[in-house]
Amino acid sequence: MYQLYRFGTRLSSYGTNFVIVGAGTAGCVLANRLSENPDVQVTLIEAGGPATDPSIMDPKQWPYLTGSGVDWGYRTVPQPHTDGRVHDWPRGKVMGGDQQHQCHGSCSRASQRF
Numbered sequence: 742m743y744q745l746y747r748f749g750t751r752l753s754s755y756g757t758n759f760v761i762v763g764a765g766t767a768g769c770v771l772a773n774r775l776s777e778n779p780d781v782q783v784t785l786i787e788a789g790g791p792a793t794d795p796s797i798m799d800p801k802q803w804p805y806l807t808g809s810g811v812d813w814g815y816r817t818v819p820q821p822h823t824d825g826r827v828h829d830w831p832r833g834k835v836m837g838g839d840q841q842h843q844c845h846g847s848c849s850r851a852s853q854r855f
């Protein structure tokens with residue numbers, strides 16, 4: 742059985758065998774595999790909400806997800822090798838995690854040596 746609880750939910754009132762923190766790629770795969778066993782209860786906790794922002798499904802919009810409600814809003818410290826600039830450091834805060842920030846692009850083989 743697969744269960745998702747947001748912050749603030751009292752887990753002690755539910756029986757659970759595994760608690761997974763973070764519903765990114767790793768957390769979702771782990772929850773899926775563990776929950777294949779019908780005798781096991783899995784709790785998957787995600788800080789963000791469901792991936793309902795339509796921009797997530799539009800590949801052109803991915804740069805605008807940085808700093809939005811589905812991003813943790815991290816920034817680097819000033820970087821000496823970029824003239825002291827501070828850079829956005831996008832990380833998904835949403836069901837699916839960082840994968841929801843990607844532009845779903847692909848590239849084909851560029852040369853025989855690739």
Ligand SMILES: Cc1cc2nc3c(=O)[nH]c(=O)nc-3n(C[C@H](O)[C@H](O)[C@H](O)COP(=O)(O)OP(=O)(O)OC[C@H]3O[C@@H](n4cnc5c(N)ncnc54)[C@H](O)[C@@H]3O)c2cc1C
Nearest residue numbers: 763764765766767786787788831833834835838839840842
């Ligand atoms: C913009 C961008 C582009 C990328 N492009 C590529 C690419 O082209 N090719 C490639 O191979 N990889 C790419 N990556 C990297 C790849 O997406 C990540 O390495 C991978 O998705 C990480 O998965 P994860 O499960 O380890 O972590 P995440 O996907 O970061 O999942 C962690 C989850 O945990 C949640 N969380 C964190 N703290 C807590 C907490 N305390 N309580 C509850 N939940 C919490 C977060 O909200 C998040 O949903 C890209 C990443 C980004 C950000």
